[in-house]
Amino acid sequence: MSSDTIRVGIIGCGMITQRSHAPGFAKVGGVTITALCDPVAENAVKVQKEHAPDARLFSDWRELLKAGLVDAVSVATPVYLHAPMSVAALEAGCHVLCEKPMAMSSAEATGMLAAAxxxxxxxxxxxxxxxxxxxxxxxxxxxxxxxxxxxxxxxxRMHTGAPDQGWSPTGTWFVSKKHGGGIVGDIGVHVGDMMLWYFGAVESISAVTATRRSDIDVEDNATALFRFRSGATGLLELSWTSAVNRMCFEIHGSDGILLGAAPGEGLQILRKQGTPEQIPPTQYLQGVKNSFQCFADAIRGIASSPAPGEVGCAIQVVLDAIRESGRNGGRQVAIAAG
Structure with missing residues (x-):
């Protein structure tokens, strides 16, 4: 499929689709949103009106897959549905873009990769x-x-509240264990993925998790110590109960320390001697493609995906280890090589 139009179906038309998936796909050349699915009809109707006027609406994702209207699907649902929906779509001959985190467990993620x-x-x-x-x-x-x-x-990565207290008021699944909620999967997946991307494979993790909100059954705070196979170390700190929102990081190397926060604030490299090097947003890499363009390019064979299933499986192992260590009082969890 080098030049044909890619027909995309979006399963799950909640806030993440309304804010990201639907407008993202609508801007990609040679891609058409042909189907939308959500059990809450008004969600699908809203996306249809704003981004995909010709899309057919479904309330059952299985019926969408049977309809023969799509070449690819975007799975933008609560985490507990990622694996069954993705595997079924792959078995039906569809390419899959899956929201993060990949699955409820490493076992589910491995099954998704095998199906692909x-x-x-x-x-x-x-x-x-x-x-x-x-x-x-x-x-x-x-x-x-x-x-x-x-x-x-x-x-x-600190926030003053969970998604259901902020940008996604109806997203109660974010704070529900059986639906795959919790700060480790919601935010930890992003920060943990960054750590793996830059530092490589992890050897072991020790973590402490806590739940400070009285009305939820998932962790809303987590601190994890990483040991990478290279010998480097890492510290991950997450909260949904912070007094203020805060995102920042330090990357220490033998020749300098890179400091960063929000993308719009630029980067700074500290050296043992001399003036700190400033890297403003105007000096960021140009021409970086978004997720939806990358997905289309991967389907067409133009370029490999920056975040294929293998990457999702790797970070899922880390998420599982953080949760396991947190449940067991910070006991170190070894991560198998490979």
Whole structure:
């Protein structure tokens, strides 16, 4: 499929689709949204009116897959549905773009990857940092040796509330264990993926998790210590109960320390001697493609996906280890090589 129009169906028309998936696909050349599915009819109608006027509406995702209207699907649903929906779509001959985190467990993620390989279809994760010029610029700085040998990373992501208290008021699944909620999967997946991307494979993890809200059954705070196979270390700090919103990180190398926060604030490299090097947003990598364009390019064979199923499986192992260690009082969890 090098030039044919790619027909996309979106399963799940909640806030993430309304804010990201639908407008994202609508802007990609040679892609048409032909089907929308959500059990809440008004969600699908809203997306149809705003982004896909010719799309057919479904309330049952299985019926969408049977209709023969799509070449690819975007799975933008609560986490507990990712694996069954993705596997069924792949077995039906569709390429799949799946929201993060990939699945409820590493076992589910591995099954999704196996289904993609068996079907010979693209399985891509919507890990947003992989498609962001800010984080791509950091990856290039590291690859170019600007920091020397990597030794440590500290990443902090603090929020004053969970998604159901902010940008997604109806998204109660974010704070429901049986639906795959919790801060580790919601935010930890992004920060943890960044750590794996820059530092490589993880050898072990020790973590402490806590639940400070009295009305939920998932962790809303987490701190995890990483040991990478390279010998480097990492510290991940997450909260949904912070007094203020805060996102920042430090990447320590033998030749300098890279400091960063929100993408719009630029980057700074500290050296042992001399003036800190400033890297403003105007110097970020140019021409970085978003997730939806990358998905289309991967389907057409133009370029490999920056976040294929293998990447999703790798971060899923880390998420599982953080939760396991947290449940067991911070006991170190070893991660198998490979």
């Amino acid at each position: 390989r068996q079907a010979g279809k693209v399985l891509q994760l919507n890990l947003s940092r992989r498609y962001d010029p800010f984080y791509q610029t950091i990856a290039k700085l590291i690859a170019d040796g600007r920091l020397g040998e990597l030794r440590h990373i500290r990443a902090i």
